[in-house]
Amino acid sequence: MTSEAAAGVRPKARAEGSTLRRRFLSFLLDWMIWGYIAYGVMYLLNAYWWTVPLERYYSTLTLPSWGWPLAVLGTLEMAVWSRNLGRSLGLKAFGYEVWGADGKPPTVGQRVKRALLWHLSVLPLGAGFWSSPERPWHDRLAGTELHVLPSSPAPKRRKALFSQWGIMSLLLIALTIWLGWLIIKIDPRVLIRRWDEGSRIWLEMLHPDFRYFARPDPAFELRNLSFSILDMAVVTLFMALLSTILGAALAFPLSFLGARNVMGFNPAGWLVYFVMRGLFNIFRSIDTMLWAVIFAVWVLWGSPLAGVLALTVHTIAALGKLYSEQVEGIDPGPVEAVAAAGGSRIEVIRYAVIPQVAPSFWAFTLYRWDINVRMSTVIALVGGGGIGDLLFYYKNQGDWPKVGAVVIVIVAIVWAMDYISGRLRERIV
Amino acid sequence: MAEPYLVVEHLTKVYERGQVLALKDVSFTVEKGEFLVVIGLSGSGKSTLLRCINRLVEPTSGRIFLGGVEITRLSAREMRKMRRKIGMIFQQFNLIKRATVMTNVLTGRLGYNPTWRTLLGLFPKEDRELALKNLERVGLSDKAYVRADELSGGQQQRVGIARALMQEPELLLADEPVSALDPATSHSVMQYLEQMNREDGVTVLASLHFLSLARRYGTRIIALKEGRLVFDGPPEAIDDAKFKEIYGEEAEQVEVR
Ligand SMILES: Nc1ncnc2c1ncn2[C@@H]1O[C@H](COP(=O)(O)OP(=O)(O)O)[C@@H](O)[C@H]1O
Ligand SMILES: [Mg+2]
Numbered sequence: 001m002t003s004e005a006a007a008g009v010r011p012k013a014r015a016e017g018s019t020l021r022r023r024f025l026s027f028l029l030d031w032m033i034w035g036y037i038a039y040g041v042m043y044l045l046n047a048y049w050w051t052v053p054l055e056r057y058y059s060t061l062t063l064p065s066w067g068w069p070l071a072v073l074g075t076l077e078m079a080v081w082s083r084n085l086g087r088s089l090g091l092k093a094f095g096y097e098v099w100g101a102d103g104k105p106p107t108v109g110q111r112v113k114r115a116l117l118w119h120l121s122v123l124p125l126g127a128g129f130w131s132s133p134e135r136p137w138h139d140r141l142a143g144t145e146l147h148v149l150p151s152s153p154a155p156k157r158r159k160a161l162f163s164q165w166g167i168m169s170l171l172l173i174a175l176t177i178w179l180g181w182l183i184i185k186i187d188p189r190v191l192i193r194r195w196d197e198g199s200r201i202w203l204e205m206l207h208p209d210f211r212y213f214a215r216p217d218p219a220f221e222l223r224n225l226s227f228s229i230l231d232m233a234v235v236t237l238f239m240a241l242l243s244t245i246l247g248a249a250l251a252f253p254l255s256f257l258g259a260r261n262v263m264g265f266n267p268a269g270w271l272v273y274f275v276m277r278g279l280f281n282i283f284r285s286i287d288t289m290l291w292a293v294i295f296a297v298w299v300l301w302g303s304p305l306a307g308v309l310a311l312t313v314h315t316i317a318a319l320g321k322l323y324s325e326q327v328e329g330i331d332p333g334p335v336e337a338v339a340a341a342g343g344s345r346i347e348v349i350r351y352a353v354i355p356q357v358a359p360s361f362w363a364f365t366l367y368r369w370d371i372n373v374r375m376s377t378v379i380a381l382v383g384g385g386g387i388g389d390l391l392f393y394y395k396n397q398g399d400w401p402k403v404g405a406v407v408i409v410i411v412a413i414v415w416a417m418d419y420i421s422g423r424l425r426e427r428i429v
Numbered sequence: 430m431a432e433p434y435l436v437v438e439h440l441t442k443v444y445e446r447g448q449v450l451a452l453k454d455v456s457f458t459v460e461k462g463e464f465l466v467v468i469g470l471s472g473s474g475k476s477t478l479l480r481c482i483n484r485l486v487e488p489t490s491g492r493i494f495l496g497g498v499e500i501t502r503l504s505a506r507e508m509r510k511m512r513r514k515i516g517m518i519f520q521q522f523n524l525i526k527r528a529t530v531m532t533n534v535l536t537g538r539l540g541y542n543p544t545w546r547t548l549l550g551l552f553p554k555e556d557r558e559l560a561l562k563n564l565e566r567v568g569l570s571d572k573a574y575v576r577a578d579e580l581s582g583g584q585q586q587r588v589g590i591a592r593a594l595m596q597e598p599e600l601l602l603a604d605e606p607v608s609a610l611d612p613a614t615s616h617s618v619m620q621y622l623e624q625m626n627r628e629d630g631v632t633v634l635a636s637l638h639f640l641s642l643a644r645r646y647g648t649r650i651i652a653l654k655e656g657r658l659v660f661d662g663p664p665e666a667i668d669d670a671k672f673k674e675i676y677g678e679e680a681e682q683v684e685v686r
Binding site: 333334336337338339340341342343344346347350351352355356358359 | 596
């Protein structure tokens, strides 16, 4: 390697004790990668060699009883050696690199020594880390260090394709495509074989039936009432508008409670902050569709209220998180100035925080509006009400010309709302 | 003899994050009407010292008295009231960039108005008139309804001064008010501070980077080095030896004309 000359200027940021968690996660990543490779290899061996029926295999993962410990230990060893003999993906992902204590790249001898010593230092309950977490036994005895590299301008490096992590990334992508192809059973011939089915639906949809655009369709009944496409389109639009307005209005005040710099650094502030952020994250990670399922059971299957509630809850959580992050990113200068003039906390928010975050708040709200418009057109699938009720009803009837009409209306709604929010966005940025 | 106007006793500040000892046992007094300049290298604790006086930064230990009131014992509410009398201007001006100059200047009256009014932006007519008067005083009456970020650095700092004037302060804290400005603009800004000090009788505590500015405007100088007070006296008393002690052996005196 020719980068010895650059070694002198390499920033000597040694891994800190507090980064023990990072180090562990980095190792875990490598181990998981090797686990995935082992799984892939077993799968491919089964598919091409032993020819176990594949439908069974990917869910059962059959191994003999002695196979499991072997797989666990085998992947562990691979992880250890790959981390020491080059720069593994796990090291790269966390910005780590093994270096000699003398500021030079480690020799092969040092690398092997470090890998061997690792077993003595880490396997006995991480004993090597007890005395000095920043420099465990295996590093000290091998004369190496684990450096955290600054993410900014990197000194001269090898090309990605000539490094272990680069080759590994390519391998993982290729493996994933191969496995995916087998697991999903991708077969392009089906598209040709079933051409007649497909073309019939396309043709019928391209002759849309707009007879019931403004007149209620007697064939479609929802709680003993008939509706026209226009009726359902209006309902859908208001679902999207109402959930965005309500969601944004509730997320707005809550987002300040979820911002560290507004809540201050006292214990009570921390508590509120953590509770708020926790709630945002939990509610956000439950998808709108799942919320709709819950509210459809709670309120009434197929009622737009269920859809609005679902969209609103998810909007509050999603916008709340985005808003609070914006609040945390503000310039603290004006906050200081308003406080210094005798402003209370709420005056600080009004005069120093809101003016700074207003443009991004608007942008996020419009972005959420786009999402809500799209969601409201299909949320009926899980009982959330709206124009989707018509869509799925006609689809189940096999009435493709009417499906075509509804799809066209949905496209028109989405397009029109996109256009409006796009224009509004231009005005605020 | 009466108590001095501002008394700082054994002031110590340790920042929790990073365990930085920013101020160590700093004591001094300031008489009413003084123009006290704080000098020191960057990182010596000047900003921390000024912010302890209006408790934007909470002191770790020590006491501060202002006009006989122990600031360090006031509740948050009482402190907010006290801050009305303490104006502050900043190195980075700290204006609300997307708001008008007028709004920025009016924030100087936040402490004097009930919250329901300020939240709605309903400042009384007298406050608006006072704002125009103060903008005229700093030579910006034609900029009242311009967005703050459209102004030059010197103009922004003058808005900062107008904002402080709105508080009708007894004490003005100025944290490196001219460090972000060029020399000519620096002097014009410093002259406004001098004017406040001489004509309105405002006691001024200003931290400055350049000794030449400190000598020109200060009636007294204190110097900090690594959080310790290493000098307290008249500007003339800083000779070459003292200068080297404050700024380090390699330092050269730089003039700002
Ligand atoms: N919020 C803070 N948290 C931790 N350390 C700080 C903070 N603010 C300042 N410091 C540290 O306190 C010391 C004094 O800083 P400061 O008062 O800003 O000095 P000056 O204004 O003279 O440049 C410096 O070492 C600085 O790094
Ligand atoms: Mg400073």
